[in-house]
Amino acid sequence: MHAQGPTGIYGGRSAEARRSDRQLRLLAAAREIWGAEGWAAVTMRGVCGRAGLVDRYFYQSFPDRDALLGAVWDQERDALVAQVVDAFVGNADGDLVGALRTVIDAVVEHLRTDPACARIVLGDHTGSAVLEPRRREMLRTFADLLVDWAGPRLPQTTDPARLRMSTLLGVGGFAEIIAAWNAGELDVDASQITEHTAVVAALLVGSHRPR
Template sequence: MRSKAGTYGGLSLAQRQTDRRRQLVDAALDIWGEQGWAAVSMRGVCAHARLTDRYFYESFADRDALLVAVWDQVRDETIARILRAIHSKLGEGPMTQLRAAIAELVEHLGDDPRGAALLFGEHTGSAALEQRRQQTLQQFTDLLVALAQPYLRPGADPVELRMSTLIGIGGFVELINAWRAGILATDAGHIIDHTARLGEVLAAQYLAGQ
């Protein structure tokens, strides 16, 4: 129902546009999680969201723009979850914080297969997603390196710290992919314990008192 100028059903034009964009992103995430990114199409997303084509182009220039928006949303939510887990353990030492971050991520991926399919799935064939994947790898590396700074021993080599962090993250991605594919017959708790122990091994040469 239209009320004052620019509003309909109690929502402004900007609010309705925001809602429609959210519907499109959620629809794309549903399709992506079930069938992979290549199955995401403008028409399929619009049909899933029950919106017409014109509303797609209200928010996105093309399919790549939508795919990137979906990726960014899941990445940002994932980073926020990790930071909350880390902050909940402030004052308990870097290894406790790292374990909390690993546990939060592994458990969340188990509960949210859509997000797991997006961040850990195959992106070959999409230049936009491959660029986002590489950027995200660097963002997670930057995050862990920055969080380690207060705990580093004097003279810790920053380049080697970054290399070790990249190795750790890359290995973790492959571990999760193998787990999701059923190659590893184990559970989330075992993944968390093993990854946390390896994190301690990698961190020992850089952290004070390790």
């Protein structure tokens, strides 16, 4: 049996490594609960029980439940943003409408294979002072990415304000479709989501083409 020495090593692992492992277990447990039951079901006791940890370890990683919710949400947001950025990079020289379809398909596929991510970042966050602002900020982030990427591919006469309004309209509508789909309110498959939203995206892009 390994004893704990003055360096904090116990069982061959440092105190920092053990804290990091416990934090990851708490995040994973919270994600599982949230993905299955929604954010309101995530409690300190429930998360600790699922992670197999006593309560005091929770507060070594997070000051309160809101901090845990924010950390889980940020983790899922980062994964989704990475999907979008990778899709943009992979279509740097592609046709605008075709590239948008590829980006949409990548996001839909990510959310189809990971419905917990869809529920976490695009689900109903009503009543959470921590999550509601994050969702709004995420939609603005996606709108900014689209504007920065599509803007140079549109005519120089494109009105930036109109482009941003169109982009916010498209991003917000897409988020609501995914949320409804994930909640079982839309009886369609992933390919139908991609097809419909790509058509709408093409219409929005077309509205900024020269007549």
